[in-house]
Structure formats: C-alpha cells, structure tokens
Amino acid sequence: MSLQVVPSIVLTAMVIGLAWATNRSRQSAEAFKLIDDSARRRAALRRRGLRSFLMFFIGGVAVLLALGRLSNIFALPPEFSHLRTQLGIEPDDLASNPDRLAGMLLGLTMAGVLVLLVWRYVFRKRSQPIIGDVTALMPRNRAEVWTMVPLALNAGIGEELFFRLALPLTATLATESAHFGTRFACVAFGLSHWYQGWKGVALTMLAALFFMRLYLATGSLLVPMMIHAAIDLLGLVVRPAISLWLDRKGEALAA
Numbered sequence: 001m002s003l004q005v006v007p008s009i010v011l012t013a014m015v016i017g018l019a020w021a022t023n024r025s026r027q028s029a030e031a032f033k034l035i036d037d038s039a040r041r042r043a044a045l046r047r048r049g050l051r052s053f054l055m056f057f058i059g060g061v062a063v064l065l066a067l068g069r070l071s072n073i074f075a076l077p078p079e080f081s082h083l084r085t086q087l088g089i090e091p092d093d094l095a096s097n098p099d100r101l102a103g104m105l106l107g108l109t110m111a112g113v114l115v116l117l118v119w120r121y122v123f124r125k126r127s128q129p130i131i132g133d134v135t136a137l138m139p140r141n142r143a144e145v146w147t148m149v150p151l152a153l154n155a156g157i158g159e160e161l162f163f164r165l166a167l168p169l170t171a172t173l174a175t176e177s178a179h180f181g182t183r184f185a186c187v188a189f190g191l192s193h194w195y196q197g198w199k200g201v202a203l204t205m206l207a208a209l210f211f212m213r214l215y216l217a218t219g220s221l222l223v224p225m226m227i228h229a230a231i232d233l234l235g236l237v238v239r240p241a242i243s244l245w246l247d248r249k250g251e252a253l254a255a
Contacts, residue, residue, distance in 0.1 A: 007173035010066055014059075014167060015188075021055050022192050029195035033136040041140070042147045049151040056158035060166040069169060073161070076219040077169055083178035084216045095220035105230050112234040116242060126247070128239060132193070132200025139240045148236040156229025163189040163208065164215045164224055182212055207231075 028048060035041050064070045069077065076084075084091070094101055119129040128138050139145040163185050172181030190205030211224040218224075 004174055004176070007067065007170050010063055011170045011174045014063065014170060017055065017059065018188060018192060021051070022194050024051070025192070026195040029133075029136070038141055038144060042144055045137075045144070045147045045151060049154055052151070053154050053158055056162040057154065060158065060162040063162075063166040063170060067170065067173065072165060072169065073221060076216075077165075077172075079169070079172050079178045080182075080216055081219075083182065084219075086179075087216070089213065089217050091219065092214075092217040094214075095218045095223050101223065101226070105226065108227070108230055109234055109238065112239060113242065116239045120243070120246065126243070128235075128243065130235070131203050132196035134196055134200065137236070139236070139244070142241075142244065145237055145241050145244070148240070149233070152232035152236045153229050155232045156227075157225050159189070160211065160215075160221060160225040160228050163192075164211055165221055168212070182216075186212055 025048075028044070032041070032044050032048075035044060061070070064072065094104070115129055119125050119127075127135070130138075139148055167188060168178075168181040168185035170181070171184045172178045175181065186205060186208035189208035190201045193200045193204040196204070211228060214224045214227065215221060
C-alpha cells in the first residue's frame with residue numbers, strides 16, 4: 001500500500017485539524033452545560049455552528065480543490081464506484097426518484113414524532129428521547145429552537161461533504177485503498193462526536209456506515225445530505241418544538 005505525497009500531506013493536515021476540532025468541541029460542550037442564560041446559550045450555539053461551517057463545509061471544499069476533485073461533489077468518484085462493485089452494493093435510484101425520497105423523509109419525520117409521543121405519554125417522561133450526552137444542547141424555548149435550524153442544516157450538508165467525500169477520498173488517494181478510506185472516515189466521524197460520550201460515538205459511527213452505504217448506492221451526495229439534515233432537524237428542532245408546545249398546553253390546562 002504505497003503512499004501518495006500530496007493526498008498524504010492533505011490527509012495529515014485533516015487529521016490534525018479534526019483532532020483539534022474534536023478537543024475544542026468537547027471543551028465548549030462542557031462550558032455550554034454551565035450556561036443558563038438563553039441569550040448566551042444562543043450566542044454559543046451560533047459560534048458552534050460557524051466553527052462547524054468553516055471546518056467541514058469550507059474545509060471540505062478546500063480539500064477537494066487541493067486534490068483537483070471539486071467535480072466529485074456532483075459525481076461519485078471512480079474509486080468509490082469500484083468499491084461499490086467490490087462490495088456488491090446494488091445501485092439505488094433514490095436520487096432520481098423525488099417521490100420516493102419525499103416519502104422516506106416523511107416517514108422518518110412521522111417515526112420521530114411517534115417516538116416522542118410514546119416517550120411522553122406511555123413512559124411519562126418530559127425529557128427528549130436521546131442517546132448520548134446531548135441533553136444540554138436541547139432547546140429550552142422557542143428562540144433557541146430557531147437557533148438550532150442553521151446548526152442542523154449545516155451538520156447535514158457540511159458533515160456529509162467532509163466525512164462522506166473529502167476525508168474518505170483523501171484517505172483513499174493517500175493509501176490507494178477505498179476500503180481503508182471509507183472505513184477510516186466512518187471511525188473519524190464517530191470520534192468527532194466524542195463530546196457526546198461513548199454512546200454518542202457508537203451511534204454516530206453506525207450512522208456513518210449507513211450514510212456511506214447510502215452515498216455509494218445512490219451515487220449522489222445530495223441524498224445523505226438531505227437525510228442527515230432531516231434527522232438533525234427532527235432531533236434538534238421538530239421534536240423540541242412539539243415538546244415545548246405540549247408543555248405550554250399542559251400548563252395552560254393546569255392553570
């Protein structure tokens with residue numbers, strides 16, 4: 001497995017940047033838990049979103065430019081096409097079937113809302129049904145809900161560009177192994193969520209495998225971007241908004 005010079009240099013820079021960003025994210029998450037004032041919470045969330053945008057979206061585009069692979073945003077890299085064949089993954093027409101994609105997004109939303117209602121009325125819990133140490137991130141009022149919208153969208157778009165294309169492609173070119181490149185990116189995606197604890201790391205690693213397979217099957221980066229963004233919007237915006245509305249409704253009835 002020979003190393004290619006330029007991709008190897010870029011990959012080294014990416015790993016160093018990810019290590020720094022992961023540590024910074026862990027530190028800021030711990031500091032965020034101590035903030036009670038909503039205005040300060042919203043400001044911290046906006047800063048977090050900006051750092052994520054610069055690291056993953058802008059950084060991902062810069063990496064693809066450095067590799068001369070910017071066009072692969074719109075077309076599956078040939079290295080990944082070969083990997084799809086080797087893994088026996090059948091091509092999926094989801095990217096060219098808007099009705100099917102819309103149905104999948106609608107079904108995902110309905111399932112998420114159903115889980116919330118079961119959690120609230122069957123298990124009698126007013127907290128959010130979540131996995132990992134992200135309770136502090138949950139919006140506490142309507143203003144914080146709206147602050148979460150760009151954060152969720154940026155995660156879906158920026159993280160998919162970085163972890164499903166820029167990072168695995170760079171690792172693939174550096175090692176001449178698409179198997180290593182894609183697996184390395186999945187592990188890195190999980191570890192980048194270290195601030196969520198081991199449960200969050202495990203869950204996001206599994207999510208990375210799902211998104212990577214979806215990307216390889218559809219050949220379109222847009223599909224995992226849309227589904228990733230929908231999952232984050234559901235968890236950080238839709239369900240908290242419904243929960244807050246139910247809280248206000250219950251308080252009004254009690255009064």
